[in-house]
Amino acid sequence: MAYSAERPQLVAAPPSFFDYIPRSQPQHRVSSPSMTPSEFALAPASSFSSTASADSIDSTQSSVSNAPSTASSSSCFSSSTGPPALAKIPAFYGKPLSASSSTSSSATSLCAKSAAATAAAAVSTDVIAPLCTQELASVIASEPASVLVLDVRPCAQFTAERVVNSVNLCIPSTLLKRPAFTVPKILDSLSSTSSTKPADACSNWAAAKMIVVYDASSSSLVPSSPVFLTAFKFYNDPSFTGTVYYLKGGFAEFKTRFAKFVTQDDAMLPSPPTPSSSKKACDSLCLPILSGLHLPIFSKNKQASATPFFSNIRQNMDLIGGVGEPIPIRVPAGCTVAQLRRLPLWIQEVLPGCDGAKKIADRFFEIEKDEQKRLQSAFSTSCAITTAKECIASAFRSESSQAKTTPQFTISAALERGTKNRYNNIFPYDHTRVKLKSGGPGACDYINASFVSAQGSRKRYIATQGPLPDTFADFWSVVWDQNVRVIVMLTPTQEGGQVKCHSYWKDTKYGNLNLVLVSEQEMPLSSKTGTLIRVRKFSLSDSSRPFEPVREVTHLQYVSWPDLGAPADPIDIVSLTRLTSQYNDEGSGSSTTDGDNVNHPVIVHCSAGCGRTGTFCTVDSVIDMLEFKPEYNSTAKNVVGDLVAQVVHDFRTQRLSMVQSLRQFVICYESVLVWKLDELQTQE
Template sequence: MDVALHNAAPSFSYFDLAGECNDHSSRPPSAEDPCSRQSPVVEPPPQAARRVSIRSPIFAPGPTPVFSLASTPTPAFSPALAPTPVSLLPLQPADLRVLLRCSREPLLILDVRLHSAYEDARIASAVHISVPSTLLKRPSFTLARISDSIPDTGQRSKFTSYKRARLIVIYDADCANITDSWPGKQLAKKFATESCDSQALRVFYLKGGFKTFSSVNRDLIDTLPISSSTSASSLSLPSRPTLTLQCQIPKNSSPICPFFTNIRQNTELANGVGDPIPLRLNNLSDSIKSALPNWLKRIACSPSGPQKLAESFYGIEKTEQKRLQKALNPNIVDGFSISAGLERGNKNRYNNIWPYDHSRVKLVKDGDDYVNASFCHALDGKNRYIATQGPLPSTFEDFWRIVWDQRVWVIVMLTTIEEAGQIKCHNYWNDEKMGCFIIRNISTNIVANGTIICRRFSLSHTDYPFTSIREVTHLQYTEWPDFGVPVAPSSLLSLIHEANIASTTTSPMLVHCSAGCGRTGAFCTVDTVLSMLRDSTNNEEDLILKTVLELREKRISMVQTLRQFVLCYEAVIEAFIRQAE
């Protein structure tokens, strides 16, 4: 249902509020006091005229327009009748003052500014809404889901009063850009769609926004600290801790509520990325050192190498933190949207790992096309990957649909089913039939000194009985703990070698661990860099750092820890050692 924005309609100068304003009874009316204004009540339109055209003002302009709640009859809601579209109308700051001080009608005020601005000051009784505009545009992201995203129970209760509210006022900093993408307009559309009595509901935006209103109504501005349950920034994090990296984290800038804790770096970077980690290097002879490109020499042959890696990884983390804060900021439209992952959270294994919309894999089927998987590759790399989470029982069929749709021939699994008593990935290959896919085990072998289980499956689709049965190689690496690294970099090189032998086409290799980012990112990085080194003529550019930064633009947290980042350098240096031998 559309919302009409009446830019040409007059903003109403005052209201008849269906009752006397008691807090001014002890003093005479004053021209400066909006509650003392007197005006005749405009007669409400006849019932037949209440279905107003979406392109015409709700109130006909007159010499002294008056808004009377009491005089406007409210018909009972009938499911058989389509509700009248809710119009987004301008409201003068003086009139909001009247409503706040004198109105006896249900009133809901919504603040759609940045959470940091809301923390500093807000209109009394306003409820803060901070939901990405990309989510608000989705019809499936209902008012009930918006309510669930409000962490404070008191604020949530106020918001649910929209069910009985007659007036809703929405504001941002200055309400200067009321376009289709403005969060307030998206909210108004939802009120139009979901309100049981949209004929009686009026939705306004505040002319001049908070800036104008607060400049003349300081007595109605709340500057008290908000409760810890409302403020994501109230977490007890040190404001300027000193890091091992000899640099400081900027003062906390009041992150956006309610997704603050879903951004991993918001809490993990409070104490930096940890102490520098020495590289595990063996048999690094002078001849091997001379064969290394200059960018790798600066890490492997310098005492300050570990410190440089820690500083580089800290920069990677800060870059992603800023990117996610923008993606979750309802007032910023950026290319790194994660709205699909947020909206379909029941398909995610973890609540802080989502695919970016621009790189996510879309299932080729009718209905829901979402799966937590991302297309990944470095700009100068030839290898292509699909990075995904360990499948859940509810997503087994989706997983095999990716394999079928994208013509995947090699699956690399970097986790065991269970680690430290926790399920990291469910077994998605033991059931012979999963939806329309039939998977049969052809063979199982143990290779690479017992660290890799090599399975071969036949894959067929029941809807395409005459299509050739495909053979898929499944390599499960069993010696890589979550957030950790393999016992030796050489074993990771053995896995990459097996995967490249099995991959005989240009189709993407499907790689997953548990979340599909940390171990998955390290595998993709090392495999990509080794391929790039065969053709690269740039001796100065750090290919590992470049690749990780580019992979993180495709999927969140690719190479998730400093230890995994160091592993990437160890594995590439180990490849030079192997070549020399």
């Protein structure tokens, strides 16, 4: 897929970011954090705390509005004024750019302070009160018409059994965090599996005296939980004057105490057995996925749903409201007009003032739609539960073979081994999945990991999910089998009260592999940001191969990156790519100046192994392409397309959801821009 580099059309003097005055919003009881374009663009890196929750960052970033665009025949960079009103291109670090600017430093400082204060604002979960199961049962028995009960569990669990007269609202958190995703849009996405027509059940929701939201078993609220995010949407809607509660103890406690108010579907299959920890046997399709997520459970009469895998395709829900409001790129302070003119044309065209925010959003939307089509085809093919076929002989293929081979997108292996997946909508494609080599005949070769590499780049990666306790040995087997020397971990073990990744390095024995922690230290990732990274050194050996040399494995853990959000500073990502290359070159024992893929593959993972993982791999690959292939740096028209969009599209054909959100897509451009400007300053 190619992205043409067409020169944008602008008026001679585009409006300043300070001219974009946000429209007044209705006053709700609690206001979600938001920023104007100028506040977001001028916000210093310190405004986005490295420990901020995913909720505050995601909601802040998704509320940024796109600047209005106009058309003219003038070029992007006018010879008289330089890049489109350079002073109007926002400074990333909250400082005015080093060209003549009509924007005063005091105004810049004011916007930066406002952004910092707004981003720091957080909504307390205390606004949603708990309701005990006995109180709900009493209301259902005495005044059923006065209460609206919302079930946020997966559709399959809701269909099997639920609170009487409840309505299913299983919506991805990424949508619930968007301020633009209002209650009317939520109601439009109601599942048709409710015992009553959803439209009828919720037609008078605003007139209800109380709304009760429940999940499987929550006894308390965390800001990132679907229960709180759903409840807060209704609480914050000005048309609702009643009270919003969450059911303390969730459905599990309610069913135990008040089974007579639970509706059960006898046509559904019974709950699947507890997943086995055995590594030998491969799991069947209907086994549950860990972390409380399940694959679809089919009814005996096969009429549970016309599209049983609908909820497993993320884009089916995420694209209801588009990809979110366009987000303008933040430009580092200190860059000059001459430096901006020397940027590759495809970077120039996505800068603020060139209608870049809309272009980026449109390209990401196109990438999302392409993946949605691939997944719809993959699920329709894989629903037959046939043996997975090899689509490509080798996962790491040469560029010539890639051009000749068209992969068939199937995910049969992932569906057949459900308990080894952390999430129920992130699967490896069969043609790029990593296969375990250890184990005897009949042993399961499945792990949720994919070989990924971009055409035109020398970099190779194994993108994988955060290992589960039952897959620790599998993970280290991949490290040994693929001769991996560097592991990049982009998530803390816990975030927002939820386990994002288990500590898979604490033991010393994983099957035949012996793991010894040699050293562990924290070091600054960059002197400019002061962000710390934890570096661990391990020795890895195979007891079944006593004459095989002991290998050194470096583990880099970067925790200052919230899920579905962006790191505090693009410099952190650029610095992390350099550090990773340094350790990988040391482990390889040779340089890669000839441009061949002689480096060991790098294992990269976050929690699901797609969003933050894809962002890191994209930035690293694009930098590699710019550094070693001069043609990609051309400032001429139609020489090269948008490298970021091309690389992300390439990765998406190898693993699902690589670069999962628009904000992550934008941070790819910002990181490449930071690297390129640093290179230009060095050359000067």
